[in-house]
Each structure stands twice: as structure tokens, then as C-alpha cells.
Amino acid sequence: ATLEGENTTESGPVEEKDTAELVVGVSISTLNNPFFISLEEGITDLADEQGTTVKSVDAQDDTAKQTNDIDDLIQQGVDILLINPVDSSAITPAVESANAAGIPVITIDRSSDGGQVVTLVASDNVEGGEMAAEYIAEISGTDANTVQLEGVPGASATRERGEGFTNVAEKSLNVVDSQTANFDRAEGLTVMENMLQSNPEIQAVFAQNDEMALGAIQAIQSAGKTGEIQVVGFDGTEDGIKAVEAGTLSATVAQQPSEMGKLAMQAAFDYFAGETIEEYIASPLELVKGE
Amino acid sequence: MEVKMTGIRKSFGSNSVLRGVDFDIQAGEVHALMGENGAGKSTLMNILTGLHKEDAGEIVINGENKRFDNPKEAEENGVSFIHQEMNTWPEMTVLENLFIGKELKNKMGWVKTKEMRTLAEATFADLGVQIELDEDVKKLSVGQQQMIEIAKSLMTNAQVIIMDEPTAALTEREIEMLFKIIHTLKTKNVAIIYISHRMEEIFKISDRITVMRDGVSIDTSLTKETTNDDVVRKMVGRDLEDYYPKKHSKIGEVVFETKGLTKENRFENISFTVKAGEIVGFSGLMGAGRTEIMRSLFGIDELDQGEIYLEGEKITIKNPSMAIAKGIGFLTENRKEEGLILDYSIRDNISLPSIDGFSKKGLIDTHAESDFAKLLMERLHVKAEDQFDSVSSLSGGNQQKVVLAKWIGIGSKVLILDEPTRGVDVGAKREIYQLMNELADRGVAIIMVSSDLPEILGVSDRVIVIHEGHVAGELAKTEATEEKIMKLATGGY
């Protein structure tokens, strides 16, 4: 009786490899979300430039499927794994398996709680949540009646953004309600509608991603309260930025998913070029606001 | 074993079905239980075997006050019930069917297939039937399924066996076999409660007859001290004239003709004609293929070869809808599964095949529909409060009349009736015959498939006998006798 991931192959000196020989396994949490599509594009764009082979799998937001997907990639003998975990804790054994097989791992957007990773490429979600709360306090005033639209329960982005938001909001905002809308635009709409019914004096909304923010904006519009309620989103997707430009969205905490992907791919190249890699590579966060 | 039931009462909701029934059975006797459809015979037996609970009354078994909580308990105590409605598992094999709920098993709970097979083979040998034990039951004919039900009951070594219309789906041969078995059982002191609507059988095998009417036991007498007319009078409360009403219709031109109908492995080269106003009886042994021929020509099953002519014109029938459009109606042998929507009202059932006729631009004219249903119900004497009663609340005979009404309603030129009186009481049977006569008077060509020989002889103008998927012969009314039909049916000449 043995356990998988038990005998980690000692990662001796890295065997240097040319970008064109590299086979990179990519596991994305879900491609049902524009954010991760951009992220994957960032990876593949750079890989294409360098002639690197990419094998990509989509976990459809299922932690168990992601573990299976990564097993499949390990089976195919990829040189390195770029993993965008569905969940930071659940990814640990998969990272350990990769470690055992001697395959280096880079995590993207979300960390792995265990195992050895070369680096984590991510934006700081806690900080992003704080940024959003601070900006709301700035535009709607301290103690503004604020509601929060949360992402998929249990997702690290939900937890961390919520944590950051609450850190600041506790002190400077009056949070009247917080409900999940599962990172989904349609749910953002209905949940916001209902919140408007029960809390007529809402002044501001923090949506943990732009999709929900855009849904909430539709609800605010049909309640005839456009302009009275400030909405701050997260992600800086194409639609989100457009809405900021149009003035319907007050601001979005823009991540740069495509940049994140590129940074991760570049880290992989550097790794095989024998360079030392930082433990954490920060992907830039930027508050994009209207005028 | 002796059973005595006294003052049994039972209501379903506001419908009081049994209103004081006395019934008893002694070891080694065949006791016939007679009564019109809905008289309460099956209900009484359901109470005896613990399927229903009586509202009042007393059951004494071997001198002891006792009642069974469920059929299993009854069976374990030696009372076995062959139900009127078959309780089979179509998707399971014959062997599995025979032993459901009473599998032979070892201490570990494993099923002992070999032992069960031996026992089943022995029972089938006693019954004189040859049915492959590994065949799925759904592939068997109704008659064969009925034999399985009988075998099941015999295997329980019961002291009292209730047979609720065991012969409704059987033909002469199997009935003979069954009667032999009943005689053997009698010598072993087994008591039989025998329910049937076939009068001649009752007088052949029963020792005593109890007649029920409207939930009350009217009379119990020794069979040898009573007569057919006597029993009928007690059942229906009045005298019935001749059993098979006289038919006067003029027989006209050929309306319906088939040439060389063939379906691989089922039937071959079936050619026959039916004239306006004529009733053609189709006889044959169980599984001869009569039902399949009718189903195929009506478009329910596919036909491999053959031609069909209606009023001299060749027609193609690919599905029932096409057949109905041409003026052909088909009363199937299995009314519960194929004839009726049990939960629906009488009206909805009657109007179903004609529903397009009541539509104006797709909207249903419910007034016209109701008038139509009412008329047919009156015409056929369907016993019900009104046309909105659900069909499931009717007695078997009345259900059969509803199916009939539905096919009469479409104004068919050709009417195929497969076992039209199966499970129907004497009074209702007579009404159905009368109705067939009237339709014939109006020039309808009628095909009647029946396993009841006296009925075939009593009703048909001409008899076609099917043997193993072939037309074995044709007999005019004047020349037809039971012997001749049986000879053809068994492949003799």
C-alpha cells in the first residue's frame, strides 16, 4: 500500500529547454467566464509566439474534475503545469501529484494551499476588495448604505474580495445586505431587483465581478434609479470598461487576465532558461473609474 | 379447509359495493360465484385474501375467527388467488415471474435457480403446457400468461384456490386441461372458488353456485338442483330471452377484402372477405395469430406483405389513423391497456377517435361532443351516473361498452372486434350481440375474433379458422359445428 504524491522526486537542477521544445499543460477553472478566456488567451498568445505546445483543459468549475484533468496532463508527460485552480485547498493533492511526477507547477489567479509551486501569478483579491470599498466611501460618502453581490460561494475570489471589502466597509460604510449572485449577470439582475425592493435607500453596490455589476445596473435602470446608486465592479472586462466609459458603472477594479496569463507563461520560459523565479508575481490591479 | 364469510360489507367512498354477503366454502368442492359485472365478486375475494379490509362482517376459517392482513399471509395460510387482472411482470422471465415474492433461497439469501427451475418444470408438466422458462413474459400471449398465473397458484400447495375468470383468455384446449387439473385438486381435498361469466363451464365443473346481485348474496344452491335459466334470472333479476339474439340483416356486397397478408414468423398468406351486414367469426387456438393479423391490418403493427381492399378499392394502412380515416374501427382485446384511458371520463374516451370531427378550426365544440357521448351511452345502456364519471369507476362490462361506443361513434364501415365479450356478464353480452346485429342491419361489415366457441357459433354468419398463422378453413353458419372448428383449429382436416 502506497500513497500518491508521497515520494517527491527531488527537483535537482533544472534541465534547460528551449521554448519551442516545451510542452505546457494548462488547467483552467472554467471557460464559461470571459475573465478566464482572456487568461487562457494570454498564455496561448505568448506560447504561439515562441512555438511552444500547449495542452489545455477546462475544469468547468468542478474541483474533482480538475484533479482528473491534471492527472490526464501528467499522463501525457507535459514539461510544466500552469494551473488556475478552482479552489486553493482542493488543488493541493494535484499539485503534490505533479511534484511526485517531477513536473513543476505554476498557479495562476488563485493559489495552492499545499505542495510546491514555482510561483503564483495573481492579483491581490483582498487588496482589490479594499480598493472597491475605499472608492465607494469616497464617492458615496462615509456610512453610505451599501450592498454587496457575492460570487460563487466558496470560491477563493469570493472569500478574498469579501474579506477585503469587509475590512474597509466595517469602518467606513453601512453594509445593509449581502447576497450571492454566483458571478452571473442574470442573477445579478434579479438579486439586485429584490434588494432594491427591500432596501429602497441603497446608495452603492459592490459587485464582486463585472458580470454581476452589469446585471445590477439593469435592475437599477428599470427601478429608475440610474445615477442615484453607485456601482463598483471587479475584473475590468471589456463590457465592464465600456460601462465605465458610458458612466453606468462608477468604477471597476481591473485585473488584467491576459497579462496574468502572459506573466505565467513567461515565468515558465524563465524557469526552463534556468533563471530564478520570484515566489509571487503580482499581476497589476488598477481601479478604472469614470471621470 | 373450510371458510365461512357472513354479513360482509364494504364501501369505497360513497359507493357501497358489498351490502351483506354470505359465502362459504368446503374442502374438496368447486363453488361457483356468479353475478353481473360489478356485483362485487372480486371485491369479496379481495377481502378474503386481505387485499381489502371489510367494513363489517365475520370471517371464520376452520372454525376460528380470522382475517388475513395481506395476500401473502393468505397464501401462507393456504388461500391462493388467481386474479382477474393478471399480475405479471412483462420484462421478467417466466421463471422469475413464477417465484416473485416466494423465491427459494439458501441461508445466505441467495436465490436457488436450479431448484426453482425443477419445480417450475414439474408444474408445467402437470398443466401440460410448454412454455420456455427463460422467455420474457411480455412475449407470451394473454392465454399463456394466464397459464402462468395458474401455475403460480398451484405451486403454493393451497387448500383454497380462488379462480377469478381464469378462462377468459383461454381456448377450449387449455380449458379442458384446466378442468382436469381442477378434478385432480378436488380429489386432494382442495377447495376451488370459481368465478366465470361462461355459463356452460359453471354447469360442467361446479358443485354449488352462489349468485350475487348488487353487492348482496341472493342464493346458494347445489348445481345439480338448479338450471341455467334459473341462475341467469337470479343474476339479472329478470328472464333473459334467447342467449344469442336472432340476426336478420341482409348480407350485401363485399366491403372488405385482404389478399395474402403476411408477417414473417407470425402469419402468412391471409386472404378473406367480409360483406356488408355480415359478421365473420375468427376462431383458433390460443396464440394462433388472430390478434396479430388484425393488429397488422389496422396499422398497429407492420405488415410485411399483402393487400387490403375497401369497397373494391385498394388501400394502404400504415397506422391506425389511416385505418380510421377509411372507416375501419378496431376494438382491441386488451381494453385496459389499449382500449381505454381509465382515469378519463366516459365522454373523453368515447369521443377520442372522433375528436377531430368536433372541432371548428381546432376548437372543440363540447356541446356537440357531450350530446354525442350521451346518445351513445344511452344507446348502449352504459350504466353510470353521467358521462363525466371516470371509466375506472365502471364495471368491466360497462367499460367494454364504452370501448364499443367509441368505435361505433366513428361510423365505421368495417368493425373489427377482438374478444368483444371477454369478462362481460351474460346480460351485457347479450346487449353487445344485439348491438352487433343492429350494426350489421345498417350494413356494417363485422369481424369478430373470439375464443369462446359457443359465441362464435351463436353470432357469426361465417367462421374463419386460423391455425398457426394460416387460414385453416372457412365454414358457413349452416355447416359450422364445434367439432369441425376444433378440427381445423388443431391442424386436422
Add this chain to the structure above:
Amino acid sequence: MIQTDTVKTKKRNPKDYMGKLGPLLALVVLVILVTVVNPGFISPNNLLNLLRQVSTNALIAFGMTFVIITGGIDLSVGSTLALSSALMAGAIASGLDPILAMVLSLFAGTAFGAVNGLLITKGKMAPFIATLATMTIYRGLTLVYTNGNPITGIGDSFIFKFVGRGYLFGIPFPVVLMIISFILLYILLHKMTFGRKTFAIGGNEKAAFIAGIKNDRIKTGIYAISGLMASLAGIIITSRLDSAQPTAGTSYEMDAIASVVLGGTSLSGGRGRLVGTLIGALIIGTLNNGMNLLGISSFYQQVVKGIVIIIAVLLDRKNKK
């Protein structure tokens, strides 16, 4: 004792009325409960809001009612909604007239439904598995077509905006669409031969076939209606969100089926009423809206919703006895 001990006879059985009133009663109780705790619930504004929220689920559930009456089920409605919406949005984005694009979407939805129907009738597949497969396929096609991204930039046309966001005499237009669809489908189901045949198929498929009903045609038509209603709901959602989402409609089949069953339509077929479905949809909508108004956490909301479904179905059973 066996179950059939009941008399399910008379049309005019008073208990039947109870059975029919069961769902309505459940709705009334629910409304009163929510109102007591939060009187804001019955403000005209919130009621209109509620109705608008209910409209998409109700439309899908109307179609589902036909399907379930035949003894079938349609798991693909959510994916049908997404795919037909994506096609419409794509067409608008590439310059097609929005009205034509909406018609296109309805046609597409109808066609996807008909494919289900054909798999079930000609392919003799169980409805559950056939629509489970097409649920996956239509969703996959949506993702392929949209490449996983929402389709945006479709919101210029007034008519298109109006469908999801407009008001007619103060009533949200989706609600108007729901009412019109209800009336038309009510007539179809309860007053026309098509409906009679639908019931007959569900009541006894073999008997219906032998009585000359073209089962295959009717059933295919019914799945097509279900697809049509899903695509109509899709148009509303797309208009409201001003974009077609690749994940739109995910698991909408569950709410639709729950609405139908809460309305007293039997999953074993042959029995059902469209007005029941409307009430069922209102119950689900009131639950969703009401629990938000009461500030119940979304985790507990799921628990409560499940329990209410169980209670409502059990009560309905009881009344029907």
C-alpha cells in the same frame, strides 16, 4: 391496503376542488406570511417586479406543462434558451434587423425543441435521456458559437429593448408576454383538439395511438412548443441583460419542472392544468423574492425552497385523497 381504495370518480367531487385549490392556497398562505413580516412585499411596485421576475420561468414552465402531461420531460430548456439567444444576439451584432433576429430566435428554439421531439418519437429514446443529451449539446454549441464570451452591442433597437425592459400601460412587457402566452396556450391545451390529444397520449399512449392519434406528430409538436417558449424567455432575458450570456438558463429546467409539479400536474402524465403551472411559478417566484425581502441568507434560501416544495406537494397529495 392497496392504494386504489380511493374513488377518483366524479367530476363534481368537492374534494377535487380542494385538490385544485391546493396550490392556490399554498400561494395565498405564502403571500400572507411574507407580507406579515415585510409589508413592502405587496406594494404594487414589488408585485410588478415579482411578476416580471416570474415571467421567464413561467413561460418555460408553460411549455414544460405540455411536455409533462404527455409523461415526458424536457431538461434542455435552459440550453435551448442560451443557444437561441446567442444566435439572435450574434445576428443582431452582425447587422440583422432585430425584429427578424427575434423571429429567427423563436424559429431556432422551435427547431431545437423539434429535434428533441424527433429523438423521442422516431428515435424512441426516453425523454429524460434524449433531452439530457441535447442539454449538453446545445450548451456546448452555445459555448462554441460565443467562444464562451457574452455577446454584447445589441441594444440599439427600441423594439428589442422594449421586449425585456418596456412597459405597456404600466405593466412590464415581459408580464404582458406571459399573459398573452398563457391565454393562447390555455386555449390550445384546454379548448382545442391538440390539447385533448396531449392528454390522451399522457393518459394512455397505446390507446391514443389506436384511437388514431398521430402520437409522434403531436409529441414532436409539444417539444417544439417547449423549445419555442424557452427561446421566448431567452429573448426577454437577453433584452433585459442587454447581452446574450453563454451560461444563460443554466438549470432553469429545475425551477420550471418544480413550478409545473407544484401546480398539480402529475409527472406520470395524463393529468395537469396550465393555471396550476402559473400558480406554481408564482409560488417559486414569491419564495425567491420573499426570502430576499426577508433577508434570509442565500444558503438557507435553498433549504427553505426545498422544504416548501415538499410541503406543497404533500399537501396537494393529501387534498386529492
Add this chain to the structure above:
Amino acid sequence: MIQTDTVKTKKRNPKDYMGKLGPLLALVVLVILVTVVNPGFISPNNLLNLLRQVSTNALIAFGMTFVIITGGIDLSVGSTLALSSALMAGAIASGLDPILAMVLSLFAGTAFGAVNGLLITKGKMAPFIATLATMTIYRGLTLVYTNGNPITGIGDSFIFKFVGRGYLFGIPFPVVLMIISFILLYILLHKMTFGRKTFAIGGNEKAAFIAGIKNDRIKTGIYAISGLMASLAGIIITSRLDSAQPTAGTSYEMDAIASVVLGGTSLSGGRGRLVGTLIGALIIGTLNNGMNLLGISSFYQQVVKGIVIIIAVLLDRKNKK
């Protein structure tokens, strides 16, 4: 002796064999197809990997087979998996002995299944709606219990790690569990009276009752088995992921049902084989693994999966004719 009673169709009808071999054939064709394009597929390593991936779905599908044979369905398996896993992880995290915690989880799963069974038998609810409701409830309870967060810090015990990540003679332990469960359930279904009764209930419930079968008890037992298998799968997943996820098992019912149906078990009840389900699960697993190996985009994967399900079911239909 009377000869005419014999049935013409013989026991060893070749078409019957075809019907039984249908699913196996589909699997073989699939394996060959994938291998031709990527020979790495049949490497022993990948096959073991594949089997381990299949194991959880197979376990759930085994239980589902019993349920479907009775003519029922269990939509709650995914939520049962999540809730029983969460309880186990919570217990371990708060210091309970991992082995006891695993036993607790199996008991909990069995109990959740039994609740389904009671709603269906005593409450006379349709299995679809009863388990739809409990699916929502169990998921909600999981979220409430975990507060939406994964439960971690449970991975110290060797035994606990071994269940999901261990190897016995080179075979992944989840695969060993799958094989053992298969054998036990095979005997239960095909060799023991419990199985006979299961089939009898599915084939003709009323007749089964008359034959003295305690339908309610058997059915409740069957749903309990389904819950038990779901919780066993949950233990494996929790061990493999080293954490209990609140969203674990979402929509697993669909793959399980698809596996059962692909294996030739009829959704209308009364007919089915456990070995078919195993093959069905292998088909689904091969599809998932194979398409990853072939590098098919996940969007197209869904389309292909749906189409393969349709083709396999249609072929099976055809063979059975």
C-alpha cells in the same frame, strides 16, 4: 400433451446477445478510436488513471441503477455527496478519529438516502420531485454547515489519505473500492431476493404488492443504498482533494444517470444490469479522458459527449429490436 403452447422465440436469440453486448461494443469502438489517435491512451498508467477517474461516478451509478430499476430516479446524489463529506471533514477537523468520521459519513449518506425513500414511499411523492427538493435542501445545508467555505486541515491520517490516494498492489484504492462494491451489489441485485424484489417493483408495482413484497421497505432501502454509494464516492473525493468542497458533486447525478442508461437499464423500470452500468461509466470516463488526451476543446467536448450518448442509446434500441 398439447404442443401448441410453445413460444416460437428461443432462449438464445442472437439479437438478445447483441442487445446485451451493445454497450460493450460502443465502449470497444470508443477505446479503439481514441487509441488510434493517441496510443498513449492504452498505456497501463493511463488506464489506471482512467479507472480511478471513473470510480466515483461508477459508485454513484451503481446505487442509481437500483433506483432506476424500480422506476425511480435520484437527483440528490451530488448534494448527498457534498453534505456527507462536509460532515465528515468537519468531524475530522474537530478531532474525531478519521475512521469513525468516515463511518459517520457513510451513515449520514445512508440516512439522507432513506429520507428520500420515505418521502417517496410514505409521502407518495414522485421520485423526481422528491429528490429535486432534497437536492436543494442538502446542498443548502452543506453551504450552511460549511458557511460556503471548503473544510480543510483534515489530511493527517494515513488511512484517510489512503482511501482516495492510496495504491493496493499498484491499483489505485478507489478502483479497489469500486470493484468490491460492484461485486457486493452485483450479488445483491442479481443473486439475492432483494434484487428480485427490486426488479419486481419496477416491473409492476401493484403486482409486487399483491405478491407480498414490502414495496415501501425495499424502496426506502434502495434510496438508502443510493445515498450510501454517494457518500462513499464523497469520501474518495474528499480524500483526493484533501478538503471537503461545498460545491462538490454538483450535477453528478447527470453523469450517473447517463452511465446507467448507456448500460442498457431502462428508465421506465423493471429492467437493468449492473455490469451494463459499469460499462456505461467506463464509456463516460473514456470520453472525458480520451477527449482530454486528444486535446478537444472543452466546448466541443460537451457536444461530442451529448452526441455519443444519443448514438449509443439509439444503437442499443436498434439491437434490442
